[in-house]
Amino acid sequence: MLRLRIRLAHWPRRTLILTDTPRPDCPDCDGEGGHNRDYGDYETGEYAGTEWDPCHCWDENRRWPLLPLPRIPRRHRPHADPWGNGYNDEPPF
Template identity: 85%
Template sequence: MRLRIRVAHWPRRTLILTDTPRPNCPNCDGEGGHNRDYGDYETGEYAGTEWDPCPCWDEDRRWALLPIPRLPRRRQPHVDPWSNDYSDEPPF
């Protein structure tokens, strides 16, 4: 098992500990699986892509470690850049 810390964004931002594919796997070359294109039986046209996961890892194996709280945004008071607080003289 090769564990890695990641950030999950659904349903809420959380730090998770997840398994990663074996980097020297001869079946998937460390990618975790293969994309497989398939076509419609009647016309033979492209119908989509399926993901075939490799048995060297379990993509559903993950543990939530720490939910990340949402910090409220601070509202900055509106400052007019052209107000009389600045000098009217050119910068010589």
């Protein structure tokens, strides 16, 4: 059974997508969709990173694009000081 939701994807372009979600009553992942697993360096045993192990209750690659969103151009403000913080430091303060 699919548990669908709408999400916003940013790559390669902003798009609304329909995606599957983890099963909320899954006994293996408790609805999280997987587990983080820390691992260490083989020689020293020090922390080397974290890997994500997805759960079998969902497919994180199952998604369908619904609607590409338009690119909104940024407004150019020629009168704004690029080094300023938006406040005027001229008297009176």
